[in-house]
Amino acid sequence: MHLSATALLGLVASANAHGIVTKPATRTPGDATAAVCGQTMVNFYKQDNTSYPEALMRAHGLDKDYNAAKCNLYLCRGYQFADNTANVQSYKPGDVVEMDVYIRIPHKGYANVSVVDTTTNTVIGTPLIDWPNNYAATLTPPANQTKFSVTIPALGDRCTTAGTCVLQWYWLGQGQTYESCVDFTTPKTASAKMFKA
Template sequence: MVSSSSLFYLSAALLSLIPAVHGHARVTSPPIRTPGNAFQQQCGTPSFQSVTSDPTGHIEEQEPFNAGCQPTLCRGMLFQDQPASNVQQVIPGQAMNMGVDCTIPHGGPANVSLVDTTVGGAGVILGSFLATFSDFCPTSGGTPADQSNIQFNLPSANVIGSKCQNAGDCVVQLFWATPDFSQNYYYCVDVKVNAVQASTTTSSTTSSSATPVAPSTTVPAVVQAENTSTSESFSSTPIITPTLVAPTVVTTPSSMVTITTTSPTPSTTSNKSTGALNGGAFATATTGGASGLLAIALVVGLAQVYGQVL
């Protein structure tokens, strides 16, 4: 016959064989900080054993801590224990996603923030919260889509400044607490914020959008010259009035009078009379030219002939 005390110890033994249900929520992506040798030395062996047995547990179950441990920053996880491939290369204002699996929903407030870890202690939040929830991983109704896939944008360059440019300096941290804050959870993703490079597209756009320079309206000198004639002149050669010679008047074979007129002085007056374009020069007559001289010569010749006849 089995005594009652034997049944008690048997029940306790059987319960010990049932695997413990760990975790309340876990970040599935990007990779979060995990414990290593540096963490064990910093926070102590009991705390190290606690977080290795339940990677998603709250910080209260990690007690006791060593004096130098900072459980309120990434559960005390240190950058020295993380592989370099876990660091997320980002830029200011970049959109990010954080995948979460609510394994044991119990509600409570939560937020996501960019934290500067270089200042010591629990770190300092840069800017404001990137995402907030009043009831995270609720106990009823299932996990909302915006909680299983948290979407947010990193702070702008004006907020970040020169911080977070070295791997290990900053983390994106998800903080979650039970409604009475008796259990507190911290999950951290290492990020390295790279400076935004100047874009060559901007300079190209600026160049192409500049005010166009108006084409030159300067008229070639040869076209600017004043010309009121009905034809165009493209020569700067002075216009020379041709020499006019009066005809010889013959009266009788034995009597002949020759009348010669004096050639006028060549004129360099600019062309403002009607003429025909001929190799770039005009042949024109000034007022009282060939026709006038010819008339005078004929009159004088006729007068002399008439006098001889009389």
């Protein structure tokens, strides 16, 4: 089922909360996302890039092209790396990454930023920053919830290939899930060389 522009705008207007990372550049949907998630899903997020998957599903926004095995709505909203190869960041362990978040409609919830292995949808290590409660609980969220920094940890060789790792901002509250993903790579670790005396 495809949603009309009017239906999409109506759904956007009735939503309870919205948010997205605006810095660094995050994944956005394109042709590769449409191929596995459906054009209806892409249209939905292009109408409002701060929306969330639960609203998409309530709007019956998953069309015949939706492939659950390839489009995980709870990993970077399902946005595919192939649409985002031009936005891969290069970080080294210890680099400080400045992040900006736009909270259009706040509501109380839990949030964090983690390094996520996209091949398994698992967090590597522990969150780099987290707000265990009261995230965006006020009409004007505190500055440290919308402008903050995270430090890239030592990741070995886990994130040397583009598309395998993201910094994922995750916000959950009132049954609404928000995710923004920053693709990045880290350099390969130098192998120890053996020399004969």
